[in-house]
Amino acid sequence: METATQWQQLQPSYIREILAASQQPDIISLAGGLPAGDLLPVNELQPYIEALTAQPDLFQYGGSAGYEPLRQDLRRRYDLDKNSELIITSGSQQGLDIIARTYLDSDTHIALEAPCYLGALQVFQLSGATICPVRQTPTGPDLEELEQLFHTTAIKLFYAVPDFHNPTGVCWDLKTRQAVISLCQHYGVFLLEDSPYRALRFIGESMPSLADLAPDITLQLNSFSKTVTPGIRLGFISGPEQLIDQLLRTRQAMDLHSPLPFQQVLLEFLKSPTYSLHLNKLKQVYRDRYTALAESLRNRLGNQAQFNEVEGGMFLWLTLQEDAEQFAERALAAGVATVPGCHFYPPHYSADFNAHRTLRLNFSHSSIEQLRHAVDRLTEIL
Numbered sequence: 001m002e003t004a005t006q007w008q009q010l011q012p013s014y015i016r017e018i019l020a021a022s023q024q025p026d027i028i029s030l031a032g033g034l035p036a037g038d039l040l041p042v043n044e045l046q047p048y049i050e051a052l053t054a055q056p057d058l059f060q061y062g063g064s065a066g067y068e069p070l071r072q073d074l075r076r077r078y079d080l081d082k083n084s085e086l087i088i089t090s091g092s093q094q095g096l097d098i099i100a101r102t103y104l105d106s107d108t109h110i111a112l113e114a115p116c117y118l119g120a121l122q123v124f125q126l127s128g129a130t131i132c133p134v135r136q137t138p139t140g141p142d143l144e145e146l147e148q149l150f151h152t153t154a155i156k157l158f159y160a161v162p163d164f165h166n167p168t169g170v171c172w173d174l175k176t177r178q179a180v181i182s183l184c185q186h187y188g189v190f191l192l193e194d195s196p197y198r199a200l201r202f203i204g205e206s207m208p209s210l211a212d213l214a215p216d217i218t219l220q221l222n223s224f225s226k227t228v229t230p231g232i233r234l235g236f237i238s239g240p241e242q243l244i245d246q247l248l249r250t251r252q253a254m255d256l257h258s259p260l261p262f263q264q265v266l267l268e269f270l271k272s273p274t275y276s277l278h279l280n281k282l283k284q285v286y287r288d289r290y291t292a293l294a295e296s297l298r299n300r301l302g303n304q305a306q307f308n309e310v311e312g313g314m315f316l317w318l319t320l321q322e323d324a325e326q327f328a329e330r331a332l333a334a335g336v337a338t339v340p341g342c343h344f345y346p347p348h349y350s351a352d353f354n355a356h357r358t359l360r361l362n363f364s365h366s367s368i369e370q371l372r373h374a375v376d377r378l379t380e381i382l
């Protein structure tokens with residue numbers, strides 16, 4: 001059967017291929033974006049899962065905006081503005097899909113930082129919208145380039161990951177947050193703030209989110225994939241009530257709602273004292289893993305590889321003095337899976353952005369010993 005025109009624009013995911021290759025026993029994978037497998041709170045969730053059989057109502061159809069007790073809890077927990085509403089989604093990836101189906105046409109222009117989260121690029125590609133990348137600096141998007149883009153092109157939405165960006169780990173500073181908001185307000189651009197790593201700050205003080213600073217022009221995506229477990233597939237979109245109403249109609253035409261039993265399990269876990277203990281543990285382990293990786297890279301690779309320090313999240317972005325795709329192939333042969341940076345750019349753009357020497361390394365999924373061992377192997381092939 002012939003595939004749809006937009007489907008033909010969709011690039012096969014290199015990451016899926018490399019993840020398959022990295023399943024082999026001797027490979028240390030720094031390639032995926034997986035949370036620590038040894039810290040998934042499976043035992044903590046067990047009593048709430050067992051209690052489900054006593055609640056048959058949870059096995060009926062439910063409302064498309066989500067399980068009401070969980071929605072109320074999230075409103076309070078995330079201190080939503082009185083004019084804001086939320087929809088519970090099956091992960092933030094579904095949130096992106098709902099937003100793209102609601103607001104993007106083939107003649108829409110959407111701005112984003114380059115490099116960019118691959119799953120977002122794929123959703124935007126499928127919509128047929130024109131993707132307009134803006135260079136990322138260590139403190140956020142290049143503001144001059146952003147203003148120039150807003151000035152010359154009718155941008156509808158700016159997709160942003162201000163806290164511990166995937167793939168670079170960059171966290172926007174406060175001035176950049178304020179400047180981006182002013183530009184968006186001036187040029188009538190809506191913000192789509194994707195925040196799956198925001199709760200994973202392990203160094204320094206938290207900064208206000210774009211939604212905190214400009215709730216009337218921001219749709220925010222949140223996810224429990226990195227803070228609880230990705231397998232339960234739960235997250236939410238919050239934003240101005242009128243926009244959430246529009247998104248709700250799209251959601252009704254999709255999968256109706258996310259599974260109620262897991263929404264109840266998540267609610268009980270969030271309300272329990274173990275949740276904050278779990279989150280603290282996660283941040284402490286990620287800080288230790290990141291510190292071990294950063295120290296090994298500095299000590300072993302010296303000035304052959306450079307990176308900016310990160311203060312949270314799951315990724316470190318390395319710049320080499322050689323071609324990263326060839327390096328990643330040699331690294332895989334030596335037993336270390338990584339992702340070359342060029343895969344995080346819209347097609348045809350990576351050359352413009354000088355991506356060919358960059359590499360994403362994940363530090364959340366491997367033990368300190370594995371991370372050090374991986375750097376030993378990388379040192380040998382450099």
Ligand SMILES: Cc1ncc(COP(=O)(O)O)c(C=O)c1O
Pocket residue numbers: 033090091092093094117119161166194196222223224225230234235
């Ligand atoms: C920036 C970003 N947004 C969204 C997602 C999707 O997460 P979820 O599991 O909530 O669908 C990811 C996953 O890695 C991500 O890195």
